[in-house]
Amino acid sequence: MQKSKCPVCGSDVVINDDAFEGDIVECAICNSISEIVSLNPATLNLVEEGPKGKEEE
């Protein structure tokens, strides 16, 4: 198991050993959705910010 940083809030996001590139992970802190773009090292690409990450537009 490894960890990566959430692109939105910078919190640790756990990446399971059986995860693949292209899998989607959700940050437990801000609920943002990210795609795993690389596993070595674990790199996340933001797909959609969670509701807590959105400010008034």
Ligand SMILES: [Zn+2]
């Ligand atoms: Zn986050």
